[in-house]
Every structure is written in structure tokens, then in C-alpha cells.
Amino acid sequence: MPKKILNQNQTPLYSAIINYTAEGTIPFHVPGHKQGRGNKELTDILGQNCINMDLTCMEDLDNICNPVSAIKEAEELAAQLYGADKAYFLVNGTTSGIQAMIMSVCEPGDKIILPRNVHKSAIGGIILSGAKPVYVHTEINEQFGIAMGVKTEDIAAALESNPDAKAVFLMNPIYYGIASNLKEIVSLAHSYNIPVIVDEAHGAHLVFDERLPQSSMEAGADLAASSTHKLGGSLTQSSLLLLQGSLINPQKLKATLNLTQTTSPSYILLASLDIARKQLALKGQQMIEDTYELAIWAGERIKKIEGVQVMDEEVLNYQGSYAYDPTKIVINVRDLGLSGYDVEKILRKKYHIQVELSDLFNIIILVSLGDNKETLSILIDALAEIAKGQKLHNVFKYFVPLPAIPESVISPRDAFYAETGPVPLCEAEGEISAEMIMAYPPGIPIICPGERITQDVIDYVNILKKETAELQGTEDPDMVNIKVLKNRLVLVQNEEKLNQEAI
Ligand SMILES: Cc1ncc(COP(=O)(O)O)c(C=O)c1O
Structure with missing residues (x-):
């Protein structure tokens, strides 16, 4: 039966919120600030309209x-806009959606096929679910020093060796805007009856411009978590989980989502999803097309600056990069003799410009619905001035080869919950890591919980430290120590003791 076309002019949830205040309802419920009366300073700062919307679940405002x-109707409108069978509002960020996606398809010990350069929320989902990751190699772009998408052949090989996998997990696109051939991978995975679940944190806008990589739902993926707050115009933390097809059990998904989401959702965030959806439905195509043109305009100008390179369609020559999103302007600054971190700092301190992300070689400029030629011209002029002041030389003489994916000894979950202790990283060869080390670039976990630390991993981390690359993931902020599994530690200590006694 054809689906009823819904009226995208409506905002059922936002309207319910407005009705509540318009009726002059006296609140004897949380939040305890009671429409701001209990916190005047906060009300003055946020404004009465905003604080009035900070409500809680009740009959007319629905329950997440x-x-x-009201929430159900608003979710149905969002589902229709994105071409999904169902949409779920998320108020704990895309992270909660990614965790729920993985937990709803994988039970402890189940395999999940995924690229190595996933966001840490996916590793979190793997720890929570107890799934066993089967990593797929990602091509490294040496010019930009980043990991790209995955090749369909590599997913095919992983499926052939692991036909019992419970899901293929992909990013569409990766942080740097590059997308794999999702449609091809989806039909391949579906031929094994395996669902494809997608981290679409950077893809809320894809469906509105054909020149952008294809959206997960258009490509036939089963599940996707999409950060409406990143590129769709809603407030930070508000995202959508999209579902289609019959490979995922919606009841199980919803039950899992209720584990990862709060029971006290912010109605301000929920309303922002409803209002952003309406804007995207009515004006999204024009707005995203304009954004695309603006980003191309800016990218062309930045390219003319001597010493910088801008990622463009040439990136598609790399295997695993099937499409790319130019609204993320990836600017390589290595020929300026500056790192991306340096340029980020100069832009912020001297020009009051904040970039989206910097790494050793690049900065990323995010062009979205809120930008215009005026703001971008300020950035272009600032970059030109920085470049003019630099002697052109490449300080990073070689590209540091990435160590091989280390041997996985136990599952990330078992490593996370095991007895652990810190050891100096320089002495950690052979230990089983209880932590993840993540570096930009190339945006790949160098070691994940449950994997054996190799000398190559230690050397790689030391090189990145020397280059002042940003390393994240260990409890020790300086990454001098790494948490490893204690059993192995005790074994080593006992061995040392025995050796000493023998001497
Ligand atoms: C690729 C990717 N996936 C997932 C997330 C998590 O999204 P959120 O911050 O909405 O929880 C991010 C956040 O930056 C991300 O970059």
C-alpha cells in the first residue's frame, strides 16, 4: 500500500509544547525551575521562550x-523526509544511536564487520554489546595522511570469511567527507542476509543534493544514525536513528535504544529536531545546494593560495573513496611548514576563526546552512596572510607508515572489564591493551582494547608524539602509561621475580 504523504509544514511536537505554555498550565512536575521561576539568572540568560520549552514527558507531550x-507524529515526518520506514529521535547524540544499533544486532561473541577508522562511539558499542570486531583495511591517502573509505572487495572478502557476521558497519561519509560505495556494499551484504548499519554522523544533508554522496537510506542500508545537529540545523546532541527494511527487529531496536537514551529527554532538543526537519523538508534542497556551491566557491579560492592544497575530486582516484563531500573543505597545510594544529591556533588567536578539526597535516572547514561568502572571505584572506608569512617547505619529510592491525586476543568487552594495571608504554610490547589509542591523522585506532601491543605500535605512537599529533584514549593524558590486562602483567612480574631469585 503506498504511504500517505504527510504534511511537512506541521511541527506536531513543537506545537504541543507551545499549547502547553499557551494554556497557562501550572507545573507541579520536573524540571524544578518551573518555567524559569526558580532560576531567574538562567531565565534571563536563555530567554523566557526557551525556558518555557524545558518540559517533561506527559500525555500531551508524549513519552520518548x-x-x-506528538513525538510519534514528529518521528513519522522525519522518517518520510529521509525515506526511512521509521525514525527515532535521539537526544543523547549520535553516540547513543550508534551504541543502540550495534547492541540491537550483536549479542556477546557475535561478529561485526567494520572499517578500522570508526569513531570511538562504535568501539563503545562493541564493548557494550560484547561483539567481536572483524576489521577491514582502509586505504591511506598519503598526501592528506588520512584513512579513506573501504573497498567493496575488502568487504566481500570479510563476508566470505565471516558469513556468520551479524552486521556490516560503515561510515557515510567519514569525518573528512569521503564515502565508500555504500549501495554496492549493501547489496553484497544483503546477499548474505546481513544488515548494513551506518554511522551517518556527517550525513544529515546528503539526501538534499544529488552531487553529494548517496544517503544511507537511498543506498538501501538498514539502519543509520544521523547527526541532525551537525549538518541538519538542530541543536547539539539531537540526532535521528533511521530504519528501513526487514532485517532489523524494530522492537528489539527500540528496547535497546531505551537502554542508551535518557528517560528525561530535553524538549528543547526534541523541538529543535521537529523544527529542523520542517525547514529541511520545505527548504532543504535549496539550502544544501547553496551550501554546496558556496563550499566549491571557497575551495577554489583557497586552492589558489600558494602552499596549501584542498581535497577535491582527485581524491576519488584512491581506492575505497567512491564519492566525497566538498562542503567539508579539507585543507592540507604541510607545505607551509606548519601542522594543522599550528594553523588552527593561529586562526583562532590572530583571526578569531575556529576550524572544525585539525590534524598533523590538515584543517577541516565545515561549510553548512549557516555560512555565507562574507564569513568565508574572512577565512580565505586569513589563510592567504598566514601562507604569505611562511617559508614554503615541507617539515614532515615522510609519511609515517601505519602499523599492521594488531592481533586481537580477547574481545574489547572482556578487556574493558578485566583486571587491569598501568605499564609504561615503552615497556608494553606483548601486553594486551585495555584501552584504545586514537590519533589524528589518520583517524584510526592504533590499538583497541583486547589487542596485543606490538613494538610497531609503540614506535608509531612515539613518532606521533614527537610530531605533537593529538592522541586520545588512554586514562593517562600524557600517554606515558597504558592500561593493560593484569593477568599478563602478574605473569611478567612473576617471571622477573623468578629470574632475579635465580641470579
Ligand atoms: C564519525 C562520527 N561518528 C559519530 C560521532 C558521534 O556523534 P555525537 O557527537 O552526535 O554523539 C561523531 C562525532 O563527532 C563522529 O565524528
Whole structure:
């Protein structure tokens, strides 16, 4: 039966919120600030309209755990806009959606096929679910020093060796805007009856411009978590989880989502999803097309600056990069003799410009619905001035080869919950890591919980430290120590003791 076309002019949830205040309802419920009366300073700062919207679940405002009215209607509108069968509002960021996606398809010990350069929320989902990751190699772009998408052949090989996998997990696109051939991978995975679940944190806008990589739902993926707050115009933390097809059990998905989401959703965030969806439905195509043109305009100008390179369609010559999103302007600054971190700092301190992300070689400029030629011209002029002041030389003489994916000894979950202790990283060869080390570039976990630390991993981390690359993931902020599994530690200590006694 054809689906009823819904009226995208409506904002059922936002309207319910407005009705609540318009009726002059006296609140004897949380939040305890009671429409701001209990916190005047906060009300003055945020404004009365905003604080009035900070409400809680009740009959007319629906309940996020089991929506039957206003939230359900708002979710149906979002589903229709994105071409999904169902949409779920998320208020704990895309992270909660990614965790729920993985937990709803994988039980402890189940395999999940995924690229190595996933966001840490996916590793979190793997730890929570107890899944066993089967990593797929990602091509490294040496010019930009980053990991790209995955090749369909590599997913095919992983599926052939692991036909019992419970899901293929992909990013569409990666942080740097590069997308794999999602449609091809989806049909391949579906031929094994395996669902494809997608981290679409950077893809809320894809569906509105054909020149952008294809969206997960258009490519036939089963599940996707999409950060409406990043590129769709809603407030930070508000995202969508999209579902289609019959490979995922919606009841299990919703039950899992109720584990990863709060029972006290912010109605300000929920309303922002409803309002952003309406804007995207009515004006999204024009707005995203304009954004695309603007980004191309800016990228062309930045390219003319001597000493910088801008990622463009040439990136498609790399295997595993099937499409790319130019609204993320990836600017390589290595020929300026500056790192991306340096340029980020100069832009911020001297020009009051903040970039989206910097790494050893690049900065990323995010062009979105809120930008215009005026703001971008300020950036272009600032970059030109920085470049003019630099002697052109490449300080990073070689590209540091990435160590091989280390041997996985136990599951990330078992490593996470095992007894652990810190050891100096320089002495950690052979230990089983209980932590993840993540570096930009190339945006790949160098070691994950449960993997054996190799000398190559230690050397690589030391090289990145020397280059002042940003390393994240260990409890020790300086990454001098790494948490490893204690059993192995005790074994080593006992061995040392025995050796000493023998001497
Ligand atoms: C690739 C990717 N996936 C997932 C996330 C998590 O999204 P959120 O911050 O909405 O939880 C991010 C956040 O930056 C991301 O970059």
C-alpha cells in the first residue's frame, strides 16, 4: 500500500509544547525551575521562550520511551523526509544511536564487520554489546595522511570469511567527507542476509543534493544514525536513528535504544529536531545546494593560495573513496611548514576563526546552512596572510607508515572489564591493551582494547608524539602509561621475580 504523504509544514511536537505554555498550565512536575521561576539568572540568560520549552514527558507531550502521539507524529515526518520506514529521535547524540544499533544486532561473541577508522562511539558499542570486531583495511591517502573509505572487495572478502557476521558497519561519509560505495556494499551484504548499519554522523544533508554522496537510506542500508545537529540545523546532541527494511527487529531496536537514551529527554532538543526537519523538508534542497556551491566557491579560492592544497575530486582516484563531500573543505597545510594544529591556533588567536578539526597535516572547514561568502572571505584572506608569512617547505619529510592491525586476543568487552594495571608504554610490547589509542591523522585506532601491543605500535605512537599529533584514549593524558590486562602483567612480574631469585 503506498504511504500517505504527510504534511511537512506541521511541527506536531513543537506545537504541543507551545499549547502547553499557551494554556497557562501550572507545573507541579520536573524540571524544578518551573518555567524559569526558580532560576531567574538562567531565565534571563536563555530567554523566557526557551525556558518555557524545558518540559517533561506527559500525555500531551508524549513519552520518548514509548511514543504514541506528538513525538510519534514528529518521528513519522522525519522518517518520510529521509525515506526511512521509521525514525527515532535521539537526544543523547549520535553516540547513543550508534551504541543502540550495534547492541540491537550483536549479542556477546557475535561478529561485526567494520572499517578500522570508526569513531570511538562504535568501539563503545562493541564493548557494550560484547561483539567481536572483524576489521577491514582502509586505504591511506598519503598526501592528506588520512584513512579513506573501504573497498567493496575488502568487504566481500570479510563476508566470505565471516558469513556468520551479524552486521556490516560503515561510515557515510567519514569525518573528512569521503564515502565508500555504500549501495554496492549493501547489496553484497544483503546477499548474505546481513544488515548494513551506518554511522551517518556527517550525513544529515546528503539526501538534499544529488552531487553529494548517496544517503544511507537511498543506498538501501538498514539502519543509520544521523547527526541532525551537525549538518541538519538542530541543536547539539539531537540526532535521528533511521530504519528501513526487514532485517532489523524494530522492537528489539527500540528496547535497546531505551537502554542508551535518557528517560528525561530535553524538549528543547526534541523541538529543535521537529523544527529542523520542517525547514529541511520545505527548504532543504535549496539550502544544501547553496551550501554546496558556496563550499566549491571557497575551495577554489583557497586552492589558489600558494602552499596549501584542498581535497577535491582527485581524491576519488584512491581506492575505497567512491564519492566525497566538498562542503567539508579539507585543507592540507604541510607545505607551509606548519601542522594543522599550528594553523588552527593561529586562526583562532590572530583571526578569531575556529576550524572544525585539525590534524598533523590538515584543517577541516565545515561549510553548512549557516555560512555565507562574507564569513568565508574572512577565512580565505586569513589563510592567504598566514601562507604569505611562511617559508614554503615541507617539515614532515615522510609519511609515517601505519602499523599492521594488531592481533586481537580477547574481545574489547572482556578487556574493558578485566583486571587491569598501568605499564609504561615503552615497556608494553606483548601486553594486551585495555584501552584504545586514537590519533589524528589518520583517524584510526592504533590499538583497541583486547589487542596485543606490538613494538610497531609503540614506535608509531612515539613518532606521533614527537610530531605533537593529538592522541586520545588512554586514562593517562600524557600517554606515558597504558592500561593493560593484569593477568599478563602478574605473569611478567612473576617471571622477573623468578629470574632475579635465580641470579
Ligand atoms: C564519525 C562520527 N561518528 C559519530 C560521532 C558521534 O556523534 P555525537 O557527537 O552526535 O554523539 C561523531 C562525532 O563527532 C563522529 O565524528
